[in-house]
Amino acid sequence: MFRSILSGDMPRSTVLAVLLALILVGLALAPFLFPGVRTVDTAARICVFIVLVASYDLLLGYGGIVSFAHTMFFGIGAYGVALSLTHLGRGFGAIFLGAGAGAVVAAALALLIGLFSLRVRAIFFAMITLAVASAVAVLVSQLSGLTGGEDGLTFKLPRELGPAFKFGKEALGGELFGVKLNGKLLAYYFVFAGALVLFLMLLRVVNSPFGRVLLAIRENDFRAEAIGYRVVYYRVAATCLSAAAAALAGSLYAIWLRYVGPETTLSMELMIDILLMVVIGGMGTMYGAVIGATLFVLAQNYLQTLMGAASGLVEGLPVLPELLSADRWLLWLGVLFILSVYFFPTGIVGRLRGGK
């Protein structure tokens, strides 16, 4: 039973299993374990990014396809929900319609790009996706009437998912373990459940016969063709699947933020973050996405705080306070970038599983 939920892909390392369990419990009980607006926000972002990174890993780690358009699909999902909530009103129907439409549009666009350009060499596919993604980002900023341009869109969720909606008044007095029972809590669990289901589905896909073919294609597409696999079809299928999953992750993100904008969902910076999460966690393993996303989002959110403390310690020394000042957090994130690729060439999961 457990095996088949995990699609037979066991962690194969005690430390990894413990880490994964900790993350799962941490996320599942986040509002109760770490009450506070910011912490729950961080937890929700981790959920969303796990799915986003996992969907990218399907493409990169399993399919060996380098794409820079992943944020575009993420954005399509986010804008899908945003637009449908803006125009159809704040209902659950609108959410599902927006998310569904986003996934379909993303998959269709992936199909188009894939059929056109997956035949060329990998590095050129990467460049073409880069070009398309930047064109879409420009388009979004130019079509400001529809998309809100650079400023993005703010919209309202169904009342049940907002902080003003309270429940459990009679039964529990509106609180559980000191946590207010309101729509915000529901919204978190909506995101959490969505992310969990999507992740398990992706896990299933990579461990299916289809997933194995992708691995083979990544290793040697020429030979894969010569044993009867139609490489382009598989690549296109992988691209579409991953695009749809990314769009759904985008929808979750939009639901959580109640805001979408080009910076938030379409930027190149985000794309690089995704790449980094995949590599830190370990390419070609879905668990890598979990570890990578968790660590990265935590670092992004708390590195600055940490450094503020550190620079307090070295006050009075030359240069050091300057380097350790919280404003230089990016500097250290860059250093972490480099170190993590250095010390975890196969990612954390690879290292834990005792690979090279």
Next chain:
Amino acid sequence: MSDPILRLEGVYTNIAQYHILQGVDLEVPRGQVTMLLGRNGVGKTTTLRTVIGHWRARQGRILFDGEDITALPTPAIARSGVGFVPEDMGIFSDLTVEENMVLAAASGPIDSARLEWIFTAFPPLKTFWKSEAGNLSGGQKQMLSIARAMVEERKLYLIDEPTKGLAPAIVSTMARALKELKAQGASILLVEQNFAVARALGDTANVMDDGRVIWSGAMAELSGDAGLQERLMGLSLEAH
């Protein structure tokens, strides 16, 4: 007889966590063709790669021309006079045949007389002089790989299965070329599965099994004794 050009003393080599060579002792006498024989996977290639420095000996010594080269970097070993024809041919497939050869002549421009000599042994190289090496046929690549080692004079040639994929006519010209190299005073350490070639070229022979040299002696002795072959390599070479 003078001291050997190359001597391995108790060489142990690991690849990752695997113990591949487990105490190889081997001598290559000057001016001779020394054969290194054995079944698939016994460590022949690993031995050559350890000599040239691609793998590092974990233990033991490698002496080349009287000097200890065990810890030298590969370029230094090559420059001290070792030519290498790897098992996978090591062709630079994006470069043309000419560029491959120019690179191989590390110490200066190609000597034209030597080049002519190479062309007589391997005519296709002349025909495809300006073509991308990656587009050559399997045998042509093999020729290029050998030609690259021969383009400059070296004291010692390490050659890993040069005849695989060569047509019989080319096998004989290649054998002749190796003999000429030997006549010029070079020493050769040759890994070969084609027993006819081994018999025709080899002066001394070493048979490996399981990461060690288990027999060494004159090639004639080995080729004349079917029982010995059976014992050392699991099969009589005469059958093929």
Next chain:
Amino acid sequence: MTDPILETQDLTVRFGGHVAVDAVSCGFQAGELTAIVGPNGAGKTTYFNLISGQIPATAGKVFLRGRDISGQSVSLRTRAGIGRAFQLTNLFPDLTVLENVRLVVQSRSGQGFNLWSMASGHAEMVEAAEAILVRVRLLEQRHQVVSELSHGNQRKLEVALLIALDPAVYMFDEPTAGMSVDEAPVVLDLIAELKAQRDRTILLVEHKMDVIRTLADRIIVLHNGALAADGAPAEVMASDVVQEAYMGKELEDV
């Protein structure tokens, strides 16, 4: 004589100005083992490439069971029954030996687009793959990663993949190159077994004359891209073209 399974008509390919395969027309019967010989660079591998679709022909056609497959992709031709082992080893280097073979078995089973079952749950595929590894004597290495295999063993795996594919037309490109004297017979026996089945068409490129002598029903000679001779082994081997252009002097004369 029945209609040939595989037939090429005026098959030609040019690279720039160089005609590497020059209007080769030839048919191959089921149950027949045809050896293809010729000097290095004669166009043997390229001829294989044209048949299996790795490179497009400049002119000419390929027919399989009378159907024109010239325009089809490699994978379609493979599915239609043309299988290929490569001269230069061409495997999935970071996967295990077993997974390499299993993938071929899976390809034949048509499960490639199955997104939902667990690959590890298909025990029958694993069993089939292991059976093939037993035949090529690689079972012991089945959990080793391919890039760690010695050259000779990689060659055996190359053959194993083709056997797992079990196509109507087998194309071997120097299957025993680099194999030691005690390993080569394993592969040659496998080929002999296939031939004994009498329903497979086998094309074999080989430079070892003794192998050709024992196995071939028929020899064709390629020279400078063109079909230079075609006939029974003894007859072709004795011909001038083979003797002069191909065999050269005997080694012992060197």
Next chain:
Amino acid sequence: MTAAPKHAPKMAELSLADRLGPWMPVLLVPALVLLGALAIPETSSWLTLTVSGLAMGMMIFIMASGLTLVFGLMDVINFGHGAFVSIGAFVGVTVLLLLGQMTGAPSLGLNLVALMLAVIGAMAATGLVGWAFEKVIVMPVYGHHLKQILVTMGGLIVVEQLIIVLWGPEEIYIARPESLKGAITFAGAALEKYRLVAVVVGLVVFVAMRFVLRRTKVGLIVRAGVQNGEMVQALGYRLRRVFVGVFIAGSALAGLGGVMWGLYQEVITAHMGNDAMILIFIVVIIGGLGSVEGCFIGALLVGLLQNYVAYLEPKAALISNIALMVAILMWRPMGMIPVVKAK
């Protein structure tokens, strides 16, 4: 049985198209200029646009040359290239600000000497940083594109932040040397003087790079080393040194590009180099990986097309480069003059 033919592969006549093929990219530039002339009725505008477009192309080429060297020869995707452009700009501008006397004087000679000094300073600095970059950041990831992207991205962030630590977060404004200000007007067309300098520098870089790559083995060693480093070493070459050398050269070229670009923009920021990266990548890709000639032609095409399109239809200027890239890759999937096969 036929008689034994001679050993001679059969050769057929090459068609005209086959023979013209290699020259097509070179012809693209005049073709585009001609097309521009047809589309733009105002001759003086066309002239201005053409000359300044070519000059802009030269500037892009200078910045991209280092990248094509490193990307093409060493197969290293250096996302940190932009950081070197920035460092070059900051060091160069600092030198120029120190030499205020020389740049402020209306003497062409003095101005050029100041510029030279700035360039030398910038190239030395970026060369040095390049050396460190290669040792610390790039070396462990040779042969692995993705890790290169990430690691060099990390390097980029670190370098940009260090620039901010050293020079502060404010943008720095710099005026061009006195005699390079303004424009020369002729036939109703105006050409900025500074662009003429860019043309000269671009040509010098182009010729020098061609010379080194054609006349020495460096290019061969590096290209071969990327495919099979072990074998190059087994031929006796100290590959590491050559790699480091090429990387330093590539970084120094970026530094040169940085000075030129900084003086063109007249304002420099830590991320200015990175802002130019997409354009630089486009040029390198359409040129064909590793080809100096291709990069040169690509840069000219980009410079020209940008100007023409922006003049004819400003809305379309946004995508003109991307469209150019897609068109060229459809025509030649490996870029115009590929030297190295992309993986």
Next chain:
Amino acid sequence: EIKIAHVYGKTGPYEAYAKQSHDGLMMGLEYATGGTMEIDGEKIVVIEKDTQLKPENGRALLEEAYGDDEVDLAVGPVSSGVALAMLPVAEEYEKILLVEPAVADSITGKNWNRYIFRTGRNSSQDAVSNAIALAGPNVHIATLAQDYAFGRDGVAAFKDALEGTGTDVAHEEYVPTDTTDFTAAAERIFNAMKDLDGEKKLFVIWAGGGNPMSKVNAMDPGRFGIKIASGGNILAALKGWKEFEGMEGATYYYYDLPQNPVNDWLVKEHQARFGTPPDFFTAGGMAAGLAVVEAIKKAGGTDTEALIAAMEGMEWETPKGKMVFRAEDHQAMQSMYHFKIKVDPNVEWAIPELVRELSIEDLPIPVRNK
């Protein structure tokens, strides 16, 4: 204890502006409390939060500030995009967000809610003041702006303001934000204007780096009698303006322009503490700091409703003289300065000299939040 959150993009491309804004805010609080940093005995605590210029962070941090840190009100941010994402949070938590220095009209326009106040100028204030500065009989103006909402809105507001002045916009040129080569744009403008008679001006509306002014100028627009004009800019940018002697426009702030005690104190203290005169965002930040103290004093506490009541229509003194929160849209009305560039070789930058102060009464700024 009075808690104030300053939520702004401390790191990222606007780092320099952010620092100015924060310094200004702190100096404003200091000045208004006479250096005690206390209001009626209550200590003011400022919590800084870095959005890293990301809208989603802006939201999360503002929520954290209101929800976890329980601040009384928040100030920020630098970028309009981030500000727009933050607006609904203020409404949700029913607490005040004092926007400074993000400029988009829509903040106090169509995206406004009653918890939003802004001390910073909006785009219309820029556009209207420049229109007044540039307009005149027989003047033709061409505009050059970035092709996105900010640029297009700016030009539209500018055109509205020119209405009825007899000055026409002869040509509008929009170029992509990341344009580096302005040859084509300049040629198009030249071709559109070269045959016109009268005074010809090219008005450049540009935000962020890559300013086209000097590049267009290098193409010698004087050949066609075209003069370049632009709104004010920060000090660093003024360093590049020495070639524009005599250029006119209207600016938000230059430390020498306003004459009042608050500004005198600011200039003196800033020079003493940081070695430089205050800049755009320092003045803005200070205005915000002053507004906060004034409002709390006036409301007698930090209750949101009381604050809103106090702030609507509130007048207070700032480095730019008197400001007033307009009751309808909570936008601070303020003076702008019509300037003319003077070059002094002993000063590092080009100096905008005052031509005329455009006071609140001179500037008809439309209300756009209905």
